[in-house]
Amino acid sequence: MPARITLYSRAGCHLCDEAREVIEAVCAELGEGYDELDIDAEGIAPELRERLTDEVPVTFVDGRQHDFWRVDPDRLRTALTS
Template sequence: MRPVTKLTLVSRRYCHLCTEMAAALETLAADFGVAIEVVDVDADAALEALYDELVPVLLHDGHELCHYFLDASKVRDYLSEIR
């Protein structure tokens, strides 16, 4: 059995774009059977230094897939390639 692919959403609590990306990811995650880990950028100084003004940021193994808005087409293509 293949391990579940995990995408990381770098987010913050008071960010409406973060809330919107998290909601948009639900369908995509279900379609591809991936897990979404939400990480608070403000809880980690290193993440904040990297992504502070870019949140929300969607990552897979440290590779940035998109930021600000979900690029569903790009993420779908990426997930299809890594399967």
């Protein structure tokens, strides 16, 4: 089963570290998984990088943008259980 959450992050980003911690905790609680992609890595579409670069970390749930900068655990939990 594919991961329902995608976290776009970048190296050295403290907000990314915080977002990852929240996502990992919620995923552990609900038995979900997540994928993390470095927005600056090769293979990321330039258009996507340009669109998301000022909002990193950016969280997608089920292919749709969910949050940026900060991840609210209650909001994420609701998105995954609704």
